[in-house]
Structures are given as C-alpha cells and as structure tokens.
Amino acid sequence: MTRTAFVAGATGYTGRAVVRLLTERDIDVVAHVRPDSSRLQEWKSHFTEIGARVDTTPWEKAQMRKTLQREEPDLLFYLIGTTRARDRKSNEDNSYEAIDYGLFKLLLDACEEAGAEPRVVYLSAIGVRSSARSAYYRVRWRAEEKLRDSGLAYLIARPAMITGPNRDEIRVLERAGGMLADVASGGLRLIGASRLADRYRSRTNVELATALVEHALEPESAQVVLEGEDLG
16 A cells, blocks of 8 residues: 655646645655755645645755655656756756756666665656657656666656646647647547547646556556556
8 A cells, every 4th residue: 555655846737736636645745846946935835735745855866865765655756857948958957868867867776775666657758769869758768768677666657748728837839739739639539549549639737647646556557658548
C-alpha cells in the first residue's frame, strides 16, 4: 500500500494536479519546490492548505539522498521538463541536457545511494525514441533508458500535447496546436481509428494527472510504458 509520494515538479502544470489528487486519496505527499523559487511562500501556503508537505531540498545529490533516506517514498514522480523555446535561449544550466536528463539522473542516483526503491513515474512525451531528429526527444529517450536500467519499478508516460486554459502563462501556439491535434483526432475517430485518435489528442493537466495517479497506485502496473491511448 502506498504511504508516501515524493513529487518532483510539484509546481508545474501537471505536478500541482498530481499533488492534489494524491492528497485526496489520503496519501502522504511530499511536494518538492526549488529553494530559490520566486513563489516559494505562495507554494508553501498552497500545498500546506491542500494537505501536502513541502520539501525544498536543493538539487544536489548528497542532500537529495538524505531527503530520500528520511522520507522513504513508495512513489516518486518526476514531472519536470524544459521547453524547446526555452532551451533555444537558455544557458548551459537550463537546457534539455541539464533538466530533462541531468536532474532526473541525479534523482535516480540519489535513490540508489539512499537505498530507496520507489516506483518511479516519469513524464516523457509522444515521439520519444533513440533515433529522433530533435534533441528534445533524444534526451528524453536517454532519461527513459536510465530509468529502465535502474532496476526500479517504473511507469513511463508519453502523452501528446498537454494544454488548457488554466496555465500560469499564456501559450498561444500551444493552445492552437492542441486544437489542431484534436481536430485531426476527431477525423481519425470518424474513420474508425479510435486508438490512434486517443494517442494524439491533447489533454488537460487534470486528465493527465488522473491517469498518472491511477496507474501509479495500481499494484500490477510496473515496468510499463503508457502511450497516449493508455492515458484516457
């Protein structure tokens, strides 16, 4: 039975929904927030109000190891990722390599050193593969491979576009892309390709978080890659 869940990326669009859904299931949730977050006090108030505990361990392996030893989580969610637009204008410390792979590797290495064996839920993306032309997808493939080689139980989720009206920032192109994907999915459904339609349709943060939590709490759901059609 799941007792404690550690959520890395708790303040993100999907992360905050995951934290809320877990607390509603009476699970002890540790919501990780960067100690240098400009909204730290706001997030502390929000997560405390919904029944989660807030952790501000720096992204440093020795300190993260101590946190994981103390908390002994049964579930570990990694819901962090940068965007392609942000990566193009970022410095070396704020890139696909540093965030989508580097921080995830740090967390898995900290688990190993702490002797922690949580089930890991990794939020990947549709189209991830080793031969992808985009660095965004290749780096996420390496993160998936790191998880598969870790020996830990895992769930890898590969949704299509995650969008909705309640994001903190306005993403016009993302919303437009989501609508176009949904139109295409509707066309696929009309010709009987329902699974393919479900794979490519957009999802809100609550839809995705609900699927992640339900699968994560299913005892038999491990060593599984969930494509879009599995996240409905």
